Amino acid sequence: MVKVAILGFGTVGQGVAEVLSMNAEGIAARSGTEITVKYILDIRDFPESPFADRVIHDFDIIANDPEVEIVVETIGGQRFAYPYTVKALSAGKSVITSNKELVAERGEELLALARANGVNYLFEAAVGGGIPLIRPLMQCLSANEVTDITGILNGTTNYILTRMKTAGVSFADALKEAQANGYAEADPTADIEGHDACRKICILADLSYGHKISPAAVYTEGITGLSAQDMHFADQAGYAVKLLGRVQRRADGRVNILVAPHLVPGDRMIANVNDVFNGISVRGNAVDEVVFYGRGAGKLPTASAVVADVIDAAKNRGIDRSARWVDDAPDFANNANDMIYRHYVRLSGCTALQVTKQFPDAVLVSESAQCVEFTTAPEKTGEVLAKLDMLSAEGAHRQSLLRILDEMN
Amino acid sequence: MVKVAILGFGTVGQGVAEVLSMNAEGIAARSGTEITVKYILDIRDFPESPFADRVIHDFDIIANDPEVEIVVETIGGQRFAYPYTVKALSAGKSVITSNKELVAERGEELLALARANGVNYLFEAAVGGGIPLIRPLMQCLSANEVTDITGILNGTTNYILTRMKTAGVSFADALKEAQANGYAEADPTADIEGHDACRKICILADLSYGHKISPAAVYTEGITGLSAQDMHFADQAGYAVKLLGRVQRRADGRVNILVAPHLVPGDRMIANVNDVFNGISVRGNAVDEVVFYGRGAGKLPTASAVVADVIDAAKNRGIDRSARWVDDAPDFANNANDMIYRHYVRLSGCTALQVTKQFPDAVLVSESAQCVEFTTAPEKTGEVLAKLDMLSAEGAHRQSLLRILDEMN
Numbered sequence A, B: 001m002v003k004v005a006i007l008g009f010g011t012v013g014q015g016v017a018e019v020l021s022m023n024a025e026g027i028a029a030r031s032g033t034e035i036t037v038k039y040i041l042d043i044r045d046f047p048e049s050p051f052a053d054r055v056i057h058d059f060d061i062i063a064n065d066p067e068v069e070i071v072v073e074t075i076g077g078q079r080f081a082y083p084y085t086v087k088a089l090s091a092g093k094s095v096i097t098s099n100k101e102l103v104a105e106r107g108e109e110l111l112a113l114a115r116a117n118g119v120n121y122l123f124e125a126a127v128g129g130g131i132p133l134i135r136p137l138m139q140c141l142s143a144n145e146v147t148d149i150t151g152i153l154n155g156t157t158n159y160i161l162t163r164m165k166t167a168g169v170s171f172a173d174a175l176k177e178a179q180a181n182g183y184a185e186a187d188p189t190a191d192i193e194g195h196d197a198c199r200k201i202c203i204l205a206d207l208s209y210g211h212k213i214s215p216a217a218v219y220t221e222g223i224t225g226l227s228a229q230d231m232h233f234a235d236q237a238g239y240a241v242k243l244l245g246r247v248q249r250r251a252d253g254r255v256n257i258l259v260a261p262h263l264v265p266g267d268r269m270i271a272n273v274n275d276v277f278n279g280i281s282v283r284g285n286a287v288d289e290v291v292f293y294g295r296g297a298g299k300l301p302t303a304s305a306v307v308a309d310v311i312d313a314a315k316n317r318g319i320d321r322s323a324r325w326v327d328d329a330p331d332f333a334n335n336a337n338d339m340i341y342r343h344y345v346r347l348s349g350c351t352a353l354q355v356t357k358q359f360p361d362a363v364l365v366s367e368s369a370q371c372v373e374f375t376t377a378p379e380k381t382g383e384v385l386a387k388l389d390m391l392s393a394e395g396a397h398r399q400s401l402l403r404i405l406d407e408m409n
Helices: A011-022 A024-031 A061-062 A081-090 A100-116 A132-141 A155-166 A169-179 A195-209 A229-238 A299-315 A354-359 A381-393 B011-022 B024-031 B059-063 B081-090 B100-116 B134-140 B155-166 B170-181 B194-210 B228-237 B300-313 B354-360 B383-392
Strands: A001-007 A034-039 A066-072 A094-097 A146-152 A238-247 A255-267 A277-284 A288-297 A339-347 A365-367 A372-375 A395-405 B002-007 B035-041 B068-073 B095-096 B144-150 B237-249 B256-265 B276-283 B290-295 B340-348 B363-367 B372-375 B396-403
Touching: A001 A061, A011 A024, A011 A034, A011 A299, A024 A034, A024 A299, A024 B081, A034 A061, A034 A066, A034 A299, A061 A081, A066 A081, A066 A238, A066 A299, A081 A100, A094 A100, A094 A299, A100 A195, A132 A195, A132 B134, A132 B300, A146 A195, A155 A169, A155 A229, A155 A238, A155 A277, A195 A238, A195 A255, A195 B068, A229 A238, A229 A339, A229 A395, A299 B134, A339 A381, A354 A365, A354 A372, A354 A381, A365 B290, A372 B035, B002 B011, B011 B024, B011 B035, B011 B300, B024 B035, B024 B300, B035 B059, B035 B068, B035 B300, B059 B081, B068 B081, B068 B300, B081 B095, B081 B100, B095 B100, B095 B300, B100 B194, B134 B194, B144 B194, B155 B170, B155 B228, B155 B237, B155 B276, B194 B237, B194 B256, B228 B237, B228 B340, B228 B396, B340 B383, B354 B363, B354 B372, B354 B383
Parallel strands: A001 A034, A001 A066, A066 A094, A255 A395, B002 B035, B002 B068, B068 B095, B256 B396
Antiparallel strands: A146 A238, A146 A277, A238 A255, A277 A288, A288 B290, A339 A372, A339 A395, A365 A372, B144 B237, B144 B276, B237 B256, B276 B290, B340 B372, B340 B396, B363 B372
16 A cells, blocks of 8 residues: 655646546556555645545645655645655655656756655656656667657647637637637746746756756747748648747757747648647657657646556655756757758848848748748758848848758758 | 677667667666677578677577576567577576567466566567557556557558558559568568557557457458548548557457558548558547557667667566566457447449438448448447348448548547
């Protein structure tokens, strides 16, 4: 019998209690032991919940109860989650979390603390929700050098982009729909500005390359600047517009990493990832491309991943099952502008002639009194930006700059 | 330092040696120990190979060398692979394999033997080649009751179907192309008749439900009967034709299982799995649907999965990392004709009027002097077959019967 405490009884915390209860028999068979929830910590009471009798308000009861071997942290954020996680690990309890912010910001420190205390810190649910991703990356692809990870890591923005494409609605209206459907929060900044995706690609990069990359150091562009004209070009040219987190190994051993909207060719698997779903493409030097697809958020899917980690910790008490990243290497992540892409550009206030002077290899898409649309040859984004600066000095105004995910990327 | 012996130096065996060599540094870092190939067993010599000095012809040298802790079996088939695997496990060596035939036919026995000897029998590469699948199913989805697995499990047939669709070539011509490109063997029976896919869906079912299902007991229909008219209907109606292995949990605790060509709606992820790629959809009662995609065969992709197992065994000596299936339950797998589908049917020698008498809810697709095409309402395949028997007694001749993978399936 393994006893678990759940910290934070919000959507995911409730999902964890529900999955442990509804699949109790199978979970016991697969764990080799029964797993039960002893405490649920929250500031609220839940008199209507079937778990009402387990709700407490004092974390120290959990920290001081030697019967509790596993702590599930589903509080989110850092304010409470961080000190509670430190205390739980220090008290010799394994901690399982879905908290991508805490893992991205302090994963390295918490993994070291877990290791020092002979327990595990597991966070399969922090990236890709219910999708098996971290464990496959760490275990199943361990024979590979990972050369590239490209993922649709945020369901809210993918829902918005899907609606913009299929229903032709504006970004603002799609966002309102997402909020009405419970897919976006009242303050959607972390999603639509790309910060959530950024935390997740950082975690995947940390795991794959063994160095902590701070989200603050990563070029992060959200989807708020996307217009109907961008969607129109994408449709015409056979692309889907997707917000991608990308990390790419460089020849010098460092990595390029960014979060930005991309034009994805329709025949790529991730182009077909729609609505709130996530899809993550991983390339390794032996396996070539593998793609993982599923629900990146939601009560039961996220709980599925959390409980899988609980089972892993319960089955493997005393065995180190945690990920490992080596150190904080400030220069490890490179400038995203070094990445080579074809780009889609739309300018107003200039002519095609001016464009082709700066971009002799450009392919013109359209020219009108309002704007010039073109795609560049493959080159570094930084070089494109420099040329656009020249055009801007001649009076051009940039309406759009989108990266194109070619097969070569 | 962990020493490995490779049995069978064909495509996959060579890939394993190559991956262990090319990624040696990263593999050592991730395993916590260096992994080297001590012996390669084959009846042939390989004087040109960089591994020529390790080739031997006598299995007993391996069985009797206590330095060899891990044996990689990439012989295939059962004749040599089975006795060698038994001897290696009995000698206290973990065995890693990509041999789906051996796992499907004797996995239960070999897992028990491994367990009795305190070693591991691992076979991630046996299903889905390089795609992380077995370990995610066993570990990451362990909080779920698996309700359905639906997979494109054979790359050869998927290549043929892709060519039939995109190039409009006949089955016979597409098969010739596949053979010319090295995607199909000289004797393609195991692929095109569905036996390879059948072994794989049996392994996935065994793992998910804990009972051995014998491939011989599974309804298995290949793709040799597919015609240009089938592809035409699929195209018109927005379906892709895919050879699917499926296993589905029934309310009575048993499973329905089959291998057959299906019509897959274009918006399903697996409809977009083309060429030699594999794609496997798994549904669980918490996670909903997850899909795994990648190369289901090939030298380095398959070796990627084999070497991941080697790393797992090397890292976890003395720890049970193997899958578990419980017993041989002859009545566990049910009749595939119990599965409920909409069906696509094409008949000659009868009229639409005759069809609607037997199938009052049918949707007529076309009627001509040559044939009547229609789709049925959702019902058991067995019931459809019974009605077709009635029509057959009236002189109708069945040209085609295809299952439609609706969202309800």
